[in-house]
Amino acid sequence: MASSTGEKGLIVSFGEMLIDFVPTPPWTLARHCPGGAPANVAIAVSRLGGRAAFVGKLGDDDFGHMLAGILRKNGVDDQGINFDKGARTALAFVTLRSDGEREFMFYRNPSADMLLRPNELNLELIRSAKVFHYGSISLITEPCRSAHMKAMEVAKEAGALLSYDPNLREPLWPSPEEARTQILSIWDKADIIKVSDVELEFLTENKTMDDKTAMSLWHPNLKLLLVTLGEKGCTYFTKNFHGSVETFLVDAVDTTGAGDSFVGALLKQIVDDQSVLEDEARLRKVLRFANACGAITTTKKGAIPALPTDSEALSFLKD
């Protein structure tokens, strides 16, 4: 329920925000785009009319201040952002393979996002979250890993619903085994987990994409497990029911950020009424809207510029 003052519940997203350098015609040029899954989720929530805050660390450099400005411009609370005096904002260099898929190389040497320390966390902000969302990149190294663990603990103790999208970026991890171990090490803390089909295969080491494989990731405290399947929509699992919801046919030009848009739309719709998670018909409606937001995001280039507003999503659903 919304608070008695009518204020909407706050969704706090924790983790990295960085600059992607994306090749652009005539391919010797690159344009820089803001990126980072947790930041995308915060902006997705805010564009849809929800209340969002971002917690993370940026370099005290032009890129860092530009990224903080993008969050503010999109209505995201920036009181959880720290700036590191020494390290630079994280950078990713994107190359396009001949089959159209993207490959990433990262500047993390270490970058500012990895240097967030537990004592730098804005605990008051984290305690005011109704939903606390995070990924797994912040688990890769210290001190950010300890900051991640503390933020999660504080949010949980204060009663927040924990939402986890591992958002695997395999090249960033020392090895696939390390990625699997660390990602799964915080699995049973989350109330909601969203994985893509690629992550499901990676985490379970099973190529059979069926309900049994997905359910092998179930844990007893989980309220909702989601597997997103790109143009095939998503499947959902709760204690009492499971099923799938189709997405929409669109001319997809760039799928970057589709999963973050989906997650933002999901969290924005459940933050003030978590009973949705126990009612299949209502949950299916919520997932239809989340699929619509994911689909819309694929129709434009880049992640943040493609995240829909509430009215864009509603008029897409009316057409």
Ligand code: ADP
């Ligand atoms: P991720 O970006 O995390 O890999 P997906 O690619 O599965 O996640 O996309 C998330 C959601 O976005 C999907 O469940 C679907 O609703 C929507 N989506 C993604 N790609 C397409 C597409 N090509 N056509 C329509 N909807 C899509």
